[in-house]
Amino acid sequence: MSHFRFTQNAAFLACAFVLVACNHFNPDNGPIRLNQVGFAPDQEKTATVVISNPQIIKSSNCYILNIAGDTVWRGEASGTMLNPVSGKPCQIVDFSDLTACGEYTLYVENDQMSNLQFQISNSPYRELTRQALRAYYHQRASMATEEPYAEGYARPAGHPDDHVIVHASAATDERPAGTIISSPGGWYDAGDYNKYIVNSGFTMGVWLMAYEFNKAYYDTLYLNIPESQMNKCPDMLSEAMYNLRWMMTMQDLDGGVYHKLTEPAFEGFIRPDQCKKPRYVVMKTTAATLDFAATMALAARVYEPYDPDFCKEAKEAAIKAYAWAVEHPEVYYDQPKMNAQFASTSCPDGAKNEEMKQCGEVEITTGAYDDFDVNDEFYWAEVELYLLTGDEQYKANVKDHAGAIANTLAKDGKYYLPSTWGNVAELAYLELLLQGKTDADALLTYLAPYLDEADTISVFRSPYGNRESDFFWGCNSEGCCWRGVECLYAYRLTGDEQYRINAQRCLNYILGQNATGYCYVTGFGSRPTSHPHHRLSYTNPHGTIPGFLAGGPNPAQQDRITDGVKYTKNVPADESYLDFQPSYASNEVTINWNVTLFALTAGIDALE
Secondary structure, three states, X not given: OOOOOOOOOHHHHHHHOOOXXXXXXXXXXXXXXXXXXXXXXXXXXXXXXXXXXXXXXXXXXXXXXXXXXXXXXXXXXXXXXXXXXXXXXXXXXXXXXXXXXXXXXXXXXXXXXXXXXXXXXXXXXXXXXXXXXXXXXXXXOOOOEOOOOOOOOOEOOXXXXXXXXXXHHHOOOOOOOOOEEXXXXXXXXXXXXXXXXXXXXXXXXXXXXXXXXXXXXXXXXXXXXXXXXXXXXXXXXXXXXXXXXXXXHOEOOOOOEEEEEEOOOOOOOOOXXXXXXXXXXXXXXXXXXXXXXXXXXXXHHHOOOOOHHHHHHHHHHHHHHHHHHHHOOOOOOOHHXXXXXXXXXXXXXXOOOHHHHHOOOOOOOOOOOOOOOOHHHHHHHHHHHHHHHOOHHHHHHHHHHHHHOHHHHXXXXXXXXXXXXXXXXXXXXXXXXXXXXXXXXXXXXXXXXXXXXXXXXOOOOOOOOOOHHHOOOOHHHHHHHXXXXXXXXXXXXXXXXXXXXXXXXXXXXXXXXXXOOOEOEOOOOOOEOOOOEOHHHHHOOOOOOOOXXXXXXXXXXXXXXXXXXXXXXXXXXXXXXXXXXXXXXXXXXXHHXXXXXXXXXXXXXXXX
16 A cells, blocks of 8 residues: 555455456547537637547648537647657647537547537536535435435445444553444445545545635535535535534544544445445544544634534544644554454454454454655644644644655755645645745746646646656546646636636546546546446446546556456556446545545636
């Protein structure tokens, strides 16, 4: 485990699936690469044409027809340029001067005739944002998803989590191993059915910061969830509360926070209500406790107009968690070491099988979310507690930890803060930036090289996707969507139009203007991701649930190594993607990836 997390049981998959050569799951998507969801009238509008026969390269004639069949635009593609990742020749079609709302088809004639549909509308990403948020309703644990809220994807309840066992690694005198606690609610983390505080905390951080960034937009966004119109809280915050309430149940009596709530090994691809394995809270860690502290402090500020009682409770929980972390600054989650220490020490002599399970002596093999450097977690927690309380001690600690992570904040004189569940320093930095507590120089220095890059070297007109290092586990979120979010912050701070354009270009990449030609969001576009590594979609009788972002091209191909998933030989890094359910390395969905998607789509849509 490093920057990624495994969410499968290799032995299960090998038995459950007949893994054949699966190139047919990545069909020939034709040569046109285009944002398949749509454009606003005043947006830049481009498409990329991949030359299928490098031996026949000529200027592509292009035209656009409206839904009535009238030709509304004609032009030619640009000169040929090479994809810097794959070396494939490509051309660019720019039809930005087409501004009338409507449904259209782009036709391109090169060595063959090809076409692809798109639309122009005044609010092209509102439904996408809505579904990306509604994806979390479908991820709710401990309850059935019912009509009318399920909107066609109802399922029975699973994992009540009212009988959760304290694992031996989490035992205390007050709660010895085998103690039963209740920890219902929250969201399933990803394609699996477990719940992890570290990833949940990061997700909540981006979520609540996105709300602060575009409150007026989110306040009017109707999600059709059970809480809609039942309270004065915006739907977006009501959905988040379902997860925040679960997180609060994960705090132990002494203030420390359990790392995760999990079954011992990943469940198979079955419905939640069919899952019968016992569930455990596992080990209190410094990272989980600090992420919890930061999340609760942030929530205590954001929810103040809507739920003062919750805010008081959240503030107390955050302070107590931070105090525990200060007392336990180096408690790291090391799953192999934990299993070696606790999987055979907690039960009475002679206890076997079910007895061992009930008293907490069991090996845990689910997602680790391990992190052995918590300077960034301290930094984030201290920033949020300072912004909440104004306490000068937290402010002093912020300065101390800012110095400790200086090599992360600045590398070779440049801002360098990849924002992931394992590196939350940028969340703290952006919070200070948004609250006017620091200046934007570092962010703008970091983003400056990307302002012109899309015009100069990108065949997909994007500041993302121009080098092999852009592609890794979860790159669609942590690489592409997040860079777009950063550009939105920069645009808010400077008013420089190029930042807004490059945020849009990042979204174009996700929605189809990329090397594979897929729209990487389930249920959207003419060529969407349709077979995600997602138990809830796989077992739903109505098919794949819309609104989920796929992880994206991943040349490491960990699923090929462990489960025999077959990729085309020597596939380029930006095409190392399979729309194939067993491909967890490229096609899983997670709560932390979806949050960057809607932060980007809402941010762009709000500007329109």
